[in-house]
Amino acid sequence: MTNFIQLLIGGVLTGCIYALIALGFSLIFRVTGVVNLAQGAFCILAALACASFETQFGWSILASCIGAVAVAVTVGAVVGATSFVPGLTRLSNANMLMLTAGLLTVFEGAMQLVWGSQPYALEPFSGQEPLAFAGITIPTQGLWMLGITGVLVLALWALLTRTRLGQALRACSENPTAARLMGVSVPRMTLFSFCLSALIAAIAGVVIAPATSLQFDSGRLFTVSGFIAAVIGGIASLPGAIVGGLVLGVVNSLATAYLSSLYSSAIALGLLLMVLVWRPSGLMAGGPARRQDVRDEARVWKRVHRLTPEARRFAAVAALIGAIALPHGMASEAILSSLVIVGILFIALIGLDLLMGWCGQVALGQAGFMAIGGYTAAGLAIEYQVSPVVGILAGMMLSLVCALILSVVTLRLRGLYLALATLSFGLLVTSFAVGLTELTGGPSGMVGIPSLEIAGYAFDTTESMYHLVLVLDVALIVISQGVMRSSFGRAIQAIRTDQMAAAALGVNVLRTKLVVFAVSAMLASLSGSLYAFNFHFLSPDMVDATRSLELVAMLVIGGEGTLIGPLLGGLLLTLLPTVFAPLASAKTLVSGLLLVGCFLWLPHGLYGLLVDGLNRIFRRIGGAARSGAPSEEGAR
């Protein structure tokens, strides 16, 4: 019994932190209708800054905490003003979600550069000695967590209900247009809410830091926990955020103690999915209903980028000749092996492109399927000497099954919720990859994976892998192009922007989405298997949430909804660190920055640039060839 109470108290204490982050989610969501995935990063930023102030500058605890929170809020203000607020007027809600995922990547990359990847822990505010009575011990830091949460909640409540500022903020959330008519500056209020939630998250980070160890990428765990808490409570409801946080904290604490820490994230995910299915508005629905449609607003689709036929033929032939010629003395071994990686990732990227770019469903857990494919094929090959091809097929089947189970839930979800469900699926797979040590080799990875072998021929050199991947990719492009030009392809693109109009024409929306989701999962699985065979090694961090976000970055940077775009994005992000060695350590930061930049300034990605450039050249050549013929003709 004492033990149980002990666990309960522990749960409530962590729950406080979840509740604070969830509060930040709800606050921003109410004002903008967007979920800010970078929320957890402010926690870590403040905690790490606090650690530096304390240990390197020798500041007092109080001074370090205030300094750290100030740093986080300042950074929040700059980031909010330069990316979040301008993005709101240009991007659809789901794309805003991707933008904040990009911001999370930027934060993680920057913090990795500044603080390295080792974990940091702070000294508790009032010493190590815990309070004890009736056999129950409470760390003093827990009391700080409880107290500060209480003070923050009260302060927030007072701000929202008792001040003009709070009134304006609430006006923005009830009806932005009316608020604007009443003279409230909505962008300024948005920025204010962004900073306010950064402040809350930063304080949470500083307070939790002594109770656990944090590193540059712990932010995403806070983001996910905070989001799950917010959804359980009802994302538009501020009291709901607190309830959700406490529920999640207690459930997590009990699950970790009585089952295993391995299953605590599974249970959190299960809780999330249950709430999403049975009570999508959460336990405590509140606030105005926000539209969570598919990516309905026109963002990317201001223009259609198509190559003229002659330009397309020329580019295809040139690219193919280049790709075949490359291994023969034109590329170094390092570049060639990078190209193999690009080629392997491209398989997953096409799947993601199908799902996100063409069909408009945001997916943040693609690497989860890569992990399933990689571990299944490699594990079977090591343990049972199963031939790689059979292993790959088994992995694809397993991914298909997982995708079908997941889609029972996710097909009912759209936009925001779908993105978060897939993100938590990816995290779930990672936690299994780390936890099931006897199957996967745990955090240190699976070693001794054989080379890929097809019908007795072993692909054990970089060059042979390169040729295999080249053939696969070309086949994939040809097949995808065929599908995209078919009725099925057009139906997918119709669903992307207008499910209702598509259904009204007799398109079976649910089945089409299911097929696309399953295909993308199987392609990711295939890519994961090849990845494992290529490296002869697979560890959880090769196929974790960072990888999922990286795939999204490659897709958006290259140009979603195109077949060649993802290839360009993959090439850029993979080759940059190889060609410019200093960039290698800043890879995450660069990919995050490029992702955010593309969302804001280059909506058509590299492919859009390329097509415009090529078309212009061919127009000029065509015009010159006709010498005097009206150039308009050449353009058509």
Added chain:
Amino acid sequence: MTAPLPHAASRPGLEVRNLCRSFGGLQATADVSFSVPFGTVTALVGPNGAGKTTLFNLVTGIVRPQSGEVFFDGERITGVSAGKIASLGLIRTFQTARVFPGLTVLENAMVGGHRRVRTSPFAHMISLPSARREERALRERAEAMLDIVGLSRVRDTHAVELPMGSQKLLEVVRALMAAPRMLLLDEPAAGLNDSETADLAALLRAIRDCGVTVLVVEHNMALVMSVAQQVVVLEAGAVIACGGPDEVRADPRVIRAYLGAETDTHGGRS
């Protein structure tokens, strides 16, 4: 000239029985019943807020009725999903043109043909001759349709770049590509200029002459009177008159509720 009235003997295509739906305190449709015989053009008219679009949404499965039933060709379709209803051949357009962004005009039209495509995506993957043949046939049909409404010149343009009037025509074409047994048009003439409206009227008559059953919501009375054989008048969610155009035009309740103000401007010439 107004086409002859359909006789009671002709087979009822769409039958709406006692449909009720309210949104909060607003009774959008109250006990609405009427039927649309196969092979006729029926117009649904009424002042703004009379519940016309709600009725469309109820019939096409986008909104569920609280009570009442809808039958199409004798089959009960109340509460059936929008996709299923469309697959029965009941195809609608939307009040604001909803062309698919990211697709060209021609591709938009071809999406309409989706429900009649028989070859599987796998056949298209390896471009089997059967798939290529079907694709070519679909493309030719779409091109012919676009030609009829004068959109073939812009067929490779991004659909959302078209002016509103052309987008609405494109939407009608897209619906026709779905080979509807019954076409539901929601204010096809709204936002169209005079010459576009004339094009639309010609298109509607052509559709009617092809034997496609049409239910059209329209404010343009001249258009309604020239095309429809049956007119259903809605006011405040209820049917206040139903019959041939001349009969309805003479109905005092209709004149009071709706046409009274309109007769001077449009109603006179038909």
